[in-house]
Amino acid sequence: MATADEIYAKVRETLVEALGLDDDEVTPEATLVGDLGAESIDFLDIVFRLEKNFSIKIPKGELFPEGFNAADANLVKDGLVTEQGISELRSRLPHLDIDKFAKNPKVENIQDLFTVQMIVNYVQKKLAGGAA
Amino acid sequence: MRWFWIDRFVEFHSGASARAIKNVSLAEEHLHDHFPGYPVMPGSLIIEGMAQTGGILLAESLKFESLIVMAKVPKVVFHSWAVPGDTLTYEAKLLDAREDGGVVECVARIGERLLAEAEYVFACLPNSQSKTACQESFLKTMQLLGAGDSVAAAAGGASPSGTN
Known part of the structure; x- marks a missing residue:
């Protein structure tokens, strides 16, 4: 079972890849659109990457x-x-x-x-x- | 659709991978301006060719039921360049396919030489009959050109040795 820190690290890595960010731009409070510059199509990309990185299945509309x-x-x-x-x-x-x-x-x-x-x-x- | 930046599929494994070729010709008008005296295939068209290879691979895996559009290129790296007379081989691998989109990884080579690598996110839009038919008919054209058993099978041909 992954700890909260491990999950956070992996989520950060996912967002860095999907949005082309630097590690230190990602903070727990950062908003995806306002702070990290995500656009609508990035949400699909983020879902794909989370599924891959965590080996989970995210049904349409469940996360966003x-x-x-x-x-x-x-x-x-x-x-x-x-x-x-x-x-x-x-x-x-x-x-x-x-x-x-x-x-x-x-x-x-x-x-x-x-x-x-x-x-x-x-x-x-x-x-x-x-x-x- | 006339905006084709691949000439032929040479391999097509439904839902898994595809390989297409693009022959670069000095008859392509843009090469005379890009660049005057030194024609080089624009990188943007290599990106497009890889996207078409992967996009049709994805569209076929979803039975051409929705319109596939390239939404995002999260990664692209160029290692070399292409000039008239080169045959580019685009290899696309389908990493993910679902109702609302898909992810494809693509590599371009000239012979053994690595030309470019890219990753694509495609979005699936609601069916627009004329456009999806276009993507489908391209694959059928490939069948007519005898572009390999696996292509024929994916295009609905009766090849016994087709998909794998």
């Missing part, structure tokens, strides 16, 4: 949420994630810090939830057994 960019009125209304959307995020993606997000649930703030630590949390749960 899907459907919140589209105009699904049940999930997003007037640029804000609805109550239903928030509860879906909570149940589908428990590794995200939803409490913080719920205070200002603008759609564009979702990406601020994608931090290095979030990936570490996800992988940790995933390795501990089954779905994160």
Whole structure:
């Protein structure tokens, strides 16, 4: 069983490879988009690399949420994630810090939830057994 | 689609690997400007050729059901260059293929000489009939050109010794 430090080191290595970063740019609090410059296509690359590096399978939409960019009125209304959307995020993606997000649930703030630590949390749960 | 930067598949192992060749000709117009008096195949077109080899490999493994687009080139290294008269061999290996995308590793060589190495991330977009048909028909053309049993089998031909 990998320790939290080992998982973090491997996640860092994964992000360094996927995003062309220097080791010291990656910190637990760093956001993927804001701080590390990830673009939408990088998320697919990151998922591929995590699967390979940790020998896990990450189903579509399990690590990064899907459907919140589209105009699904049940999930997003007037640029804000609805109550239903928030509860879906909570149940589908428990590794995200939803409490913080719920205070200002603008759609564009979702990406601020994608931090290095979030990936570490996800992988940790995933390795501990089954779905994160 | 006329934007072909491979001339022929010479090997095609469905869902695993493919090998294609590209013959560089002085008749290619851009070579007269790149560079005047010293024609060198642009690196970007070598990247494209490797991507086409790997992209069709991925598209075929997904039964041409979605449109495959090159999304990202996380790594590319050039070791040498190509000039008119060279035959480039692109070897693509499918590392991952899934509903929303795939990863391919590719190496380009001229004879034994290593020319370039690259890694690609492809995204699968919702089916656009005309475009996926295009990728599929290219493989069928390869079959007509008699480009090897394994290509024929991948293109739906009745080759008994095809895929492996």
